[in-house]
Amino acid sequence: MNDDDDLRERLRHADPAASLPPAAPDQVRQLTEEVMSRNHTRRWALPVAAALVLLAGGTAWAMTRPAPVEVPTAIATERPDSTGRTDLTDKTVTLTANGAAAKCIEPTADRLSEISDFAFEGTVGKVENDVVTLDVTKVFRGDPATTVQVEQSADHSEANEKFAVGKSYLVAAAEGRVLICGYTGPTDGFGLRDLYEAAF
Amino acid sequence: MDTRRTRFERLAPEVIDAVRRYLARRTDPATADDVLSETLLVCWRRLDEIPEEHLPWAYGVARNCLANAERGYRRQFRLLSRLARLDPPPSQTVDGPEQTVDGPETEDDDLTQAMKELTVKDAEILRLWAWEDLPPAQIATVMGITANAASIRLHRAKQKLRDALEKNRKNGDRAGHEQPTERRRS
Incomplete structure (x- = not known):
């Protein structure tokens, strides 16, 4: 394959990682530890409905034990399989799947303020084809908007709590992603309004 | 455990x-x-x-x-x-x-352009070959294809890249665009 050396060399010249410094040993250790402690939990792209499940039960998030790892946006447990169940009434966080506990870190106003670029309060006007339309009543952060549409993922239809028509919600987002794990939920959810008032 | x-x-x-x-x-x-x-x-x-x-x-x-x-x-x-x-x-x-x-800007515009003209898979195979330094058998593991298929695809991808580079170079010459040809590396 010597004939291809020139081509390979030329490609290597354009390697974007050529000047990437190696990871610091501390970082490597930390990452390794984090991963091993996050057994059976996984990050979901945008489980809006599941996010609301995390909040359901009102005090659920407040009771959440701080997880060993801080997560910028969202971590939810795996979708309940046939043996798993999602218990919405229990006061402790019991969004369970395969026996693992939800690993959301307790939400804080500082964190909310730090990571969100858009936050508002709105009332659900309609839900059509999994698209939730909220009429904005207050914008805490970000450009003014009168209506917001959120696509409610059909992947999580097994979640009992979804955006309900006529109900008011506090929603925070960063770069177009809804923040879950205690940062988005019904306005009357325990402590959520206080969190928003403190953050913005 | x-x-x-x-x-x-x-x-x-x-x-x-x-x-x-x-x-x-x-x-x-x-x-x-x-x-x-x-x-x-x-x-x-x-x-x-x-x-x-x-x-x-x-x-x-x-x-x-x-x-x-x-x-x-x-x-x-x-x-x-x-x-x-x-x-x-x-x-x-x-x-x-x-x-x-956000990676360091690659300055080889001709190459960047030529890579864009390849299919996603062909481009990925070439990257795995040149950047990750993998032989065809290991490229096969990454791509989830057989070693034989990887070998053939790699061979073809190289050829396609050469063709694309050559085509663009000719076009550049014909159109009198000095930039692409000047930046071409030998």
């Missing part, structure tokens, strides 16, 4: 280093961080399935996780993109994994 941990701890530094590079070549730093964690998590969960040659396997996982992340970003982008007057997220979140953002 302890032996599991020990094995993972032994494996992790090399995987982290390699996958970090793999991702830095293919996506923006924030996505790279996320996908690296996700990849490691899969490695940890499926530790027992990791073959002796663990790097190609880990690249394969990273490749899938990255594709998932990109799909997720596109979905999330749709999700709130209809927000009235909300600033759109940076454009790279809706672009395909092919685009490398």
